[in-house]
Amino acid sequence: GESVGLHLPTLSVQEGDNSIINCAYSNSASDYFIWYKQESGKGPQFIIDIRSNMDKRQGQRVTVLLNKTVKHLSLQIAATQPGDSAVYFCAETSRSSASKIIFGSGTRLSIRP
């Protein structure tokens, strides 16, 4: 069945270091992937997305990498800041699933001063 999972449920990084959050997906038909950030007491917010015809996309301090061969997605955050503390979710969707968006279980990122 479809599933989107994360390799680590929690991640602790030193302020200023780079963070890498990983995600595995199982639906080969997925063609659009999204990373969300959820801060305490708020709904998830869009960070960056990538389509299946790409393997890398960069935003401001964030980069998403997609490896379709091994069905792996990662989010890299450069120079991690205290404001990056949150739970990060990957999500997938495909045209064949009638707009259904499937989320992973989330990774909590904490920043050490």
Next chain:
Amino acid sequence: DVKVTQSSRYLVKRTGEKVFLECVQDMDHENMFWYRQDPGLGLRLIYFSYDVKMKEKGDIPEGYSVSREKKERFSLILESASTNQTSMYLCASSPPTQGTNTEAFFGQGTRLTVV
């Protein structure tokens, strides 16, 4: 900016009550979703709707129903609330997948406690 508004931030209901969770979006999005969020389980899809009066079951529809009478409003209904439905409920909306940008926009969430 897209705005998805959920009618309540916190709700406390009794077992057996019928509960309505309301969600309104202002971006004319075709798709709307209801998720529940529980620790360690992430976001699980309850129901989604891709058009007015259209709905499809998600992964955990049991004990829930939905209503989409108008494009901007998507209601989640707990026919007879039970304690295992205590959770954070998140509503989201998105344009159709045929578009170039299909990200979902979320509301702030409703924390429901069933006692």
